Amino acid sequence: MALGIEPEEEKHLVIATIAYPSKNSETNAILLTESIRAFGGAMSNTPIWCFTPEFESSVSSTFKKRLDSLEVALIPFELGREAREFAFAGHVEAAANAESRALGQTELLAWLSPNTLVLQEPKAFRLKRGKSLGYRPVHHKLLGSGYGEPLDEFWTLIYEHCEVREDRIFPMRTQVEDIPIRPYFNAGSLVLDPGVKIMRAWLDTFLRIFQNPEYQRFYKQDTRYEIFMHQAVLSGVILSNLVVEEIQELPGRYNYPLNLYDEDRTASRPESLEECVTIRHEGFYEDPLWMEKIPARSSLKKWIGERLL
Template sequence: MLLLESIRAFGGTLSHVDVWCFMPESKRELSVKTQKRIAELEADLVPFEIDPEIAAFPFTRHAQAAALAESRSIGRADFVAWLAPNTLVLQEPRKFLLKGGISLGYRPVHHKLLGLKYEEPLDTFWSAIYEFCDVPNERIFVMKTQVEDIDIRPYFNAGCLVARPEKSLFKSWRDTFLKLYQEPVFKKLYQEDERYTIFMHQGILSGVILSRMSRDEMDELPANYNYPLNLYFEDVTNNRPEYIEECVTIRHEGFYQDQEWISKMPARTELKQWIANRLD
């Protein structure tokens, strides 16, 4: 709900765009109070079916929801923005309005983790991703991680994406994910390191983007988009804001679960109070 509330409160001229809240039908039904609030904020609650066995794998639901949002957008909107549920919008996201000739707005991953430094040779994981997704070598370019400022091979964050719906990028992400995630080479990696399970969706996303789009069709969104609040004190770059109000959108990991979140959050009193009022 915080994401929807923040869009309506801080989205500026984009605060009244269509918002679709996707929810797997297999999940616990939302409370009447929550459903009523979604309606009051003029958003659509969109239940969708997904096989429980597939849904049990991390982030398959996100890929499915993004693909559904994309299909609903065709003929209705020039752009579709997929934002992970743990996002807050704090300023008008003007950069979501992609320039002519640009088909994708993205942010890099926060940490390198399973990514590769730009000069590193391909490992088993990325070799398989590139092979299965038919990634041309000439599509590889330098990308910098959000909080480490490390030069890496392209590794896209799956929680903040803006695309032209007619390109069917999100559909390709979902379909390729479902086709590949049970391949033996990946299942072996899942057993060796659970991070491959957790971040498989981002690996597939990166392969799909690189196979379908050239560099000049993409636009890296500024560093104050998709800023990771949970990694604020790990940020060693010059892009770390003094207060999160400087950011356009942020990501979080349920900061409000910490009873001392108000004193720890690098934000001004007004924003903290706004959030607190919506957590009651």
């Protein structure tokens, strides 16, 4: 270390996720929390909060016991009735609840979708000094807006309702296509300073506009607009509340999409999952032939297989 240069202070971190009362959701959350404890390195003992919405049914006793054995806090929360049937609304509510709980308890909160696996210590979760948000871009463009292309009607509405100024726009590149797009943040892998209250702004804005009649025609035109509405709103809220100097793009080995591995033609495609720090998936283990198909060593496949519900 050079003389006169102080090392950056290691910030306290909490990891939060969500689980619904279903076998698939519970399995995802188990794999996530188990992977943090097994492969998280110096972060393997990081506090983990698992939020679960209070429905007529609740998560299974087996799930509760597994979380308890991992010292993971299971935290019920109330999901507004108007949002229960809308895609990923529960994730938005849970993230805002996690942020509120984190205030005064931790300097950094990592919000991870439950269909995440941690395979190495996620050192980049300790954000650089002066950064309030760590993110990954979306995996591929889909409904996103190409950088340099005219802004379409959907994104024009998002920017209008989120009060996004033109000077906040900057280019980012998609994961598996490597093409430039306007900022479109992946909602399942975020690290943030809870004091900035980005998740609360996300929830407030989402609840204010997701049922707006102007968006209904998009939902009817293409169901993906409903599926990714939460992510579009998140992008607008981040751009409205933070300048580019306050946000930090996490490395490409974070949030790598296993489900898009065969579509990835970029030079950065990993040879095996063990090269990644965190990955995302779409329930690969439901395929009877998953052990033959996923690009991983036998030891990791065995580890996963032993932990499935």
